[in-house]
Amino acid sequence: MQFDVKGLVLRETAVGENDCWLDVLTSESGRMSVYARGVRRYKSRNRDATLPLSYSVFTLQKDKPDFIVMREASRIESFNSMGDLVKNALAMYAAELLCEFALPDQPDPALMRLALNTLYALIHGKYPPAQIKAAFELRLMADQGFAPDLSGCASCGASDTDDIFLDVMNGALVCGPCLKKREETAGADVPREDDGTAAVLVPASRTAVSAMKYIVSVPLERLFSFRIPDGAMAELASLTEKFLLHHLERGFVTLDFYKQVNRL
Secondary structure (H helix, E strand, O other), X not given: OEXXXXXXXXXXXXXXXXXXXXXXXXXXXXXXXXXXXXXXXXXXXXXXXHOOOEEEEEEEEEEEOOEEEEEEEEEEEEOOOOOOHHHHHHHHXXXXXXXXXXXXXXXXXXXXXXXXXHHHHHHHOOOOHHHHHHHHHHHHHHHHHHOOEEEEEOOOOOOOOOOEEEEOOOOEXXXXXXXXXXXXXXXXXXXXXXXXXXXXXXXXXXXXXXXXXHHHHOOHHHOOOOOOOHHHHHHHHHHHHHHHHHHHOOOOHHHHHHHHHHOO
16 A cells, blocks of 8 residues: 655664665654665665655555555655754754654644644744743643643642742642641651652742743744743753653753753
C-alpha cells in the first residue's frame, strides 16, 4: 500500500553507508519509523527533504505493519539551518523532546501544531529563544497531561501572594505559610531546591506564575505572544526546565549543547 503524508523529520539513524531510519512526526499517525534507502548518498534527490528538522511530503510504501519504506520525498520547509547557532541548538532540543513524547500510531495533530509553531517562531526571530524554549517546554508538558495546577496554593487556595513556591513533582503551588506548616508537621525542613529528593520546591514570583498560566491556557497561535521583564524570564525558564526534567527523570544531550552555545 502506497500513500502520502506530511511529516517533520525528528531524527536520523544511519544504516550502512547510504540508508537510514527516519523518525517522522505526523498528525495522522504520530511518530513513524521510516526506512529511507539511498538518501545519504551525496547526489540523492531526496536528501534535503529527509534531513532532521525538514518538514516534507513523503511518499511511503507499507508492505508490513512494522516496516514502512520511503519512495520519495519533497521538502516543504527546512528548519535545520536558521543562521544562528543558539536557534539551531534549541531546534535540535525541541526535536529530541518531540521524539520523547510522540507515540507510534497515535494521531496527535496538537503535537504537530506545537512543533511547527515553535520552529516557525524560532526561524522568524520575533521572540527571544529563551522565551520560546520556556513556552514550548511547559505547553508540551501540559498538552501531554502534565499541566500544573496554578490556580492557587494547593493547601489553602491563596493566590494573591508573593510568598509562593512551585511544588515541581506534585505540579502545584504552595504558599509560604502552608509550607511552614508542612515543615513543622514533618519536624524538619522540606527541601526547597533540587537536592536529589522527591520534593522539589522552587520560589515562583507572581509574574512567572502569571506567565505559566498564560502558556498552559492560551490558544496555540498566541503561545509566544507575551512579555515579561528579563529577570522574570530567567525565572520562568528555570521553572519550566525543572518541571520538565524532574517529571521525565532524565537529561538531554541537546539541552546541554544548547546551554553550552548560549553561554558563548
